[in-house]
Amino acid sequence: MIRRIDSAALLVRSVPYGEADVIATFFTRESGKLSAIVRGARRSTKRFAGALEPIHGLTVTLEDKGKELCVLKEARIVRPRAGIAASLEAMEAAGQALRWVRHLCPARTPEPAAWRSLEELFDALDAADARETRRHLAIFGLRLLTDMGYALELDRCVRCGRACPEGRSAFVDAAGGGIVCTSCGGARRTIGGELRALASRAQRGEPVSLSWELAGTLIDVAEDAMAAHAGFDPGSPSTRA
Ligand SMILES: [Zn+2]
Incomplete structure (x- = not known):
């Protein structure tokens, strides 16, 4: 048929x-x-x-x-999205978003939320100032995780469930699904209290402002989580191709 x-x-x-x-x-x-x-x-x-x-x-x-x-x-x-084609930064961000989608989304399975997030990202990149491309990509990365059912737990320890007080920095084990308290062994990466709150809001689809550096940190966190779920190596050149 x-x-x-x-x-x-x-x-x-x-x-x-x-x-x-x-x-x-x-x-x-x-x-x-x-x-x-x-x-x-x-x-x-x-x-x-x-x-x-x-x-x-x-x-x-x-x-x-x-x-x-x-x-x-x-x-x-x-x-047509000529604005993306005209900007190296926007092209790179779009390419990275497409790689994430390719690795994270299973074949022949409609993913309406991920579709909407990707369309919104591309429209944003099309209109964006080059300095804003990383912010858009970081927000997309966190939303894509949420869309695919892999939202990061940023409020309480993923091992013991203890709540992390507002404004406090935390260890984050993105591959393990979220933050890990000191009693549970912590993790290699830390995330500041303010950034943790911003990441939470971005995950819920709220607009947030992020500096170039903070956006870079969130992109790394999101990519670690995706790599763990989709089984690719974020540092490997083959996944960047
Ligand atoms: Zn714990």
């Missing part, structure tokens, strides 16, 4: 396949992450006219025969 999927989508990754084809991985609103063969993609650039670029909002038509790979029949850009 052949199923036709029409969906809003973002290109997550594309890799050359054979002489002229490409295997494209999309994150679709309707069916989550899907990989598809794009026949002749490298022979004719006209056919999908730039629609195989990440960043831009697409609509895709895929033919799904229930095999590992769908077949891409059509792809159109419906929401």
Whole structure:
């Protein structure tokens, strides 16, 4: 049985396949992450006219025969995001967000909350000042964890449950799911009281302001947690490719 999927989508990754084809991985609103063969993609650039670029909002038509790979029949850009393409910082942030989605989201499973968060991130990056890109990425990282059911526990120790007083810095074991008190052995990384409160708010989807440095710390924390859940090594060059 052949199923036709029409969906809003973002290109997550594309890799050359054979002489002229490409295997494209999309994150679709309707069916989550899907990989598809794009026949002749490298022979004719006209056919999908730039629609195989990440960043831009697409609509895709895929033919799904229930095999590992769908077949891409059509792809159109419906929401160009020239602002991201024009900024190296925004491009890098978008690339990192797509890597996280690729690792964290299972195939063929709709993830409406993660879809919304990613769309919001890309719209924000499209309009953002370069200095704000890291803040947007940090907030997205924490929200993506929440969207996928991996929200970090930032208020109480994940081992003994003891509450951490407001404003106090804490040890955070992101791979272990949140903060760990001193009696339970602490953790390698610490997070200041103020940043802990900001991270909590960001996880709930509230707007927060973050300096470049603090945003960097939260990105590291979020990436540690994702790596633990999705089984990738955040420091490995292969996951950065
Ligand atoms: Zn404890």
